[in-house]
Amino acid sequence: MFFLTVMSLMLVFLMGMGLFLKSAPIFEEHTLGELLFSSNWKPLKGEFGFLPFLVGTLWVTGIAIVLSLPVALLTAIYLTEYGDRRVKKYVFPALDILAGLPSVIYGVWGTLLIVPWISEILAPHFVEFSTGYTVLAGGIVLGVMILPLLTSLFIEIFASVPGQLRETSMSLGATRWQTIKKVVLRKTFPGILAAVILAVSRAFGETIAVLMVCGNMPHIPRSLFDAAYPLPALIANNYGEMLSLPDYEAALMFAALVLFVVILLFNLVSRSVLYRIEKSFT
Amino acid sequence: MRIKSLLTHLSNMTGATPDGKLIGRARKFFRPDYKFVRETEDTKLEVRNLNVHAKDNHILKNINLMLPDRKITCIIGPSGCGKTTLLKTMNRLTDLEEGFRITGEIILGNEDIIGSGEKIISLRRRIGLVSQKPCPLPMSVFENVAYGCRIHGIGNRRKLKMIVKYYLEAVGLWNEVKDRLNTPASRLSIGQQQRLCLARSLAVEPRFILADEATSALDPLSSKNIEELFVKLKRDYSIVMVTHTLRQARRIADYVIFMYLGELIESGAAEQIFNHPQHELTKEYLSGAFS
Numbered sequence: 001m002f003f004l005t006v007m008s009l010m011l012v013f014l015m016g017m018g019l020f021l022k023s024a025p026i027f028e029e030h031t032l033g034e035l036l037f038s039s040n041w042k043p044l045k046g047e048f049g050f051l052p053f054l055v056g057t058l059w060v061t062g063i064a065i066v067l068s069l070p071v072a073l074l075t076a077i078y079l080t081e082y083g084d085r086r087v088k089k090y091v092f093p094a095l096d097i098l099a100g101l102p103s104v105i106y107g108v109w110g111t112l113l114i115v116p117w118i119s120e121i122l123a124p125h126f127v128e129f130s131t132g133y134t135v136l137a138g139g140i141v142l143g144v145m146i147l148p149l150l151t152s153l154f155i156e157i158f159a160s161v162p163g164q165l166r167e168t169s170m171s172l173g174a175t176r177w178q179t180i181k182k183v184v185l186r187k188t189f190p191g192i193l194a195a196v197i198l199a200v201s202r203a204f205g206e207t208i209a210v211l212m213v214c215g216n217m218p219h220i221p222r223s224l225f226d227a228a229y230p231l232p233a234l235i236a237n238n239y240g241e242m243l244s245l246p247d248y249e250a251a252l253m254f255a256a257l258v259l260f261v262v263i264l265l266f267n268l269v270s271r272s273v274l275y276r277i278e279k280s281f282t
Numbered sequence: 283m284r285i286k287s288l289l290t291h292l293s294n295m296t297g298a299t300p301d302g303k304l305i306g307r308a309r310k311f312f313r314p315d316y317k318f319v320r321e322t323e324d325t326k327l328e329v330r331n332l333n334v335h336a337k338d339n340h341i342l343k344n345i346n347l348m349l350p351d352r353k354i355t356c357i358i359g360p361s362g363c364g365k366t367t368l369l370k371t372m373n374r375l376t377d378l379e380e381g382f383r384i385t386g387e388i389i390l391g392n393e394d395i396i397g398s399g400e401k402i403i404s405l406r407r408r409i410g411l412v413s414q415k416p417c418p419l420p421m422s423v424f425e426n427v428a429y430g431c432r433i434h435g436i437g438n439r440r441k442l443k444m445i446v447k448y449y450l451e452a453v454g455l456w457n458e459v460k461d462r463l464n465t466p467a468s469r470l471s472i473g474q475q476q477r478l479c480l481a482r483s484l485a486v487e488p489r490f491i492l493a494d495e496a497t498s499a500l501d502p503l504s505s506k507n508i509e510e511l512f513v514k515l516k517r518d519y520s521i522v523m524v525t526h527t528l529r530q531a532r533r534i535a536d537y538v539i540f541m542y543l544g545e546l547i548e549s550g551a552a553e554q555i556f557n558h559p560q561h562e563l564t565k566e567y568l569s570g571a572f573s
Contacts, residue, residue: 085380164417167375168479171411172430172486173403182429187420 012264019260023253035254041218048251050258052220056135056228059221060210061203063139068147069196076154081180092155098148107212110141115213123225130225133215138228141209146199153195157188190278197270201263207232231259325351325391325489327372327409327520332386332396334367336379341367343544345386349490349537354512354521356531356552359541360572365524368541369492372522373411374402390489407434410483414495416475418467419482423459426467426478430486449481453511473504480511484519491515493523497530509534528568532556540564 026035030048038049079088119132161184169179185192215227216237235255238248327349334342342364349355357365367376374395376382388395395405407430419426427446428436436442446463450456455477459470467478476496483491493512497505512521513534525531531538531552538555540548540563548561559565566572 162417163378164413164415165419167378168411168413168417169419169429170378171373171375171406172433172482173407174430174433175403178433182433183419 016257016260016264019253019257023250023257026247026250026254029247036258039220043245043248043251046247048247048254050231050255052218053229053231053234053255054258055220056214057204057230057232059135059228060138060142060214060230061200063136063224064142064146064203065196065200067139067143068150068199072147072150072154073192075151076158077180077184079151080155080158081176081184092152095148095152095155099152103145103206103209104212106141106145107209110137110209110213114140118225127223127225131215131227133213133227134225135214135221135228136224138210138214138230139224141213142203142206145206145209146203149202150195150199153198154192157191157195158184160191161187190274193270193277194274197266201266204263204266205232205259207236211236231255235259325520326389327490327522328387328389329368329372330387330389332368332371332388333384334364334371334376335383337381341544342371345546347539347546347549349520349522351489351520352516352518353536354516354523354534355537355539356535357522357524357539357541358526358528358531358567359547360567361526362543363541364544365541366494369411369494369522369524371396372490372492373406373409375411377402407486408488409490409492410486410488412476412480412483412491412493412496415499416472416479418470418475418478421467422464423467423470423478424463427481427485430482434486445485446481449485450478452484452515453477453481454507455481471504473500473507476500476504476508477511480508484515488519490520490522493521495524495526498526505530540567542567 026048029046035048035050036054037051038047039051040047040049041052079091083091114137115132115134117132118134118137119130122136123130123132123134165183165187166179169183170176174182210230211233214230214233216229216233217227218229218234219227221228235252239252329345329347329349332342332345333340345368357368359365370376371384372388372395376384384396386396390405390408393401419429421429424446427449428442431442431445436445447456447460450459455474458474459478462469467475470478476499480491480496491512497508500508509530512523515521516536523531523534535552538550538552539546540555540559540561542563548555548559548564555564556568559568
């Protein structure tokens with residue numbers, strides 16, 4: 001069993017190594033800085049600048065979190081602290097179902113509803129023309145996707161707070177809301193952070209749903225109503241199709257490597273931060 | 283004129299204002315300039331015909347009792363007899379439980395606790411609760427004591443510092459924690475935590491302190507500390523204590539209430555209950571026939 005445990009850990013390293021070796025050819029012609037911070041994407045001329053994709057991914061992920069975090073937090077607070085049992089009985093399974101829906105469905109829903117809504121109703125207020133296939137659409141779809149995940153994580157976190165803490169706070173004369181703000185949220189802050197990190201990692205790597213609504217144009221988005229091309233979408237769209245081009249495979253492998261490293265780093269850093277917070281908190 | 287100066291003189295001695303309104307009691311400790319005006323007339327807590335149902339369970343059956351001011355009242359009785367529920371009802375923490383039905387009256391001063399909906403905040407401030415297991419809030423030692431005061435609108439840091447110091451001294455914890463006021467309260471030992479919780483309850487200036495087996499989780503030395511503290515505090519507070527150890531009740535109780543299966547069997551002065559119990563059940567319980 002110990003061997004199996006080590007094996008599953010080794011898999012991560014093997015994957016990282018594999019990606020690195022596969023993407024090695026591209027380092028022969030370009031430096032790391034050039035790859036990450038150049039916005040020239042002309043595979044036909046052998047120019048691979050990943051900046052547009054990175055920025056696109058960050059935009060979409062950022063919007064998704066900004067949109068879903070408050071909603072998820074307030075929903076979870078309502079359900080655990082205020083909502084009565086009947087509401088819980090119907091909402092919990094609904095959340096689980098939503099969390100389990102395949103991402104293609106979210107993508108289709110985005111294409112059918114969000115994209116036209118942005119293009120016809122929202123965008124005309126701000127810009128002259130938008131196809132609707134935008135960063136914003138990606139952000140909204142992704143936000144809706146991680147919403148049930150975040151909510152059910154938050155609910156579990158809040159439910160883990162011992163009832164005695166609430167009683168103590170309220171026996172001192174605090175209202176329910178004061179108790180939530182000053183005790184429950186404070187107690188669960190590390191957990192909330194961990195849940196957000198999990199959701200960010202999920203959103204960062206999400207492929208199909210964003211691929212369907214983001215427009216997939218390899219340039220840096222300048223506004224919410226610009227198309228973008230997130231990193232995972234690039235890999236999914238092109239792998240297997242354009243491999244006749246020199247270095248293209250290596251470039252895509254590099255993209256995968258970036259994704260891999262970012263998520264790995266994100267998790268490691270957040271874990272150490274969490275550890276520190278937990279130590280100083282409880 | 284002479285009468286007025288006499289009145290002023292008197293009030294200086296007793297801590298009352300000339301117009302006869304009492305604003306505070308002379309205390310042994312330096313008293314911080316506090317926002318809350320403590321009513322100092324003897325306030326009694328009276329329970330009339332209290333019935334508590336939880337779903338199909340009749341937890342408290344027709345309880346009638348009177349809790350005297352500035353005395354230690356011990357509630358004794360075997361486990362599951364409704365002692366904790368009684369305390370929680372007095373603090374209205376039963377509101378948090380689902381499916382509780384409460385009838386009857388609990389009267390503090392002139393108000394009915396059970397009926398009043400909106401006054402619950404001030405009610406809970408006047409009736410502090412110390413639980414069985416110390417329950418430090420997830421914040422520093424300082425913030426734990428200051429918590430209730432902040433809730434009730436005291437934001438001035440200097441004032442808070444005075445209050446925290448005052449009450450930590452009152453529970454005999456100040457010297458032990460004065461250098462680590464900013465460490466998380468959960469790092470204190472369990473005996474220290476319990477005293478911290480007591481300080482936290484005292485800091486909102488309650489009239490009554492309800493202690494639910496406040497010493498049962500503590501080692502003998504710490505529980506002795508708490509007991510001595512209660513005896514000291516009864517000069518200013520009314521203390522209701524649920525206890526499982528008869529010896530403890532004998533040591534500190536002025537009044538004793540014996541409960542059995544949700545009913546109040548016998549209540550009275552400690553001496554009378556311990557030495558001349560009237561009811562058969564009380565006799566059996568005190569002699570150790572059941573526990």
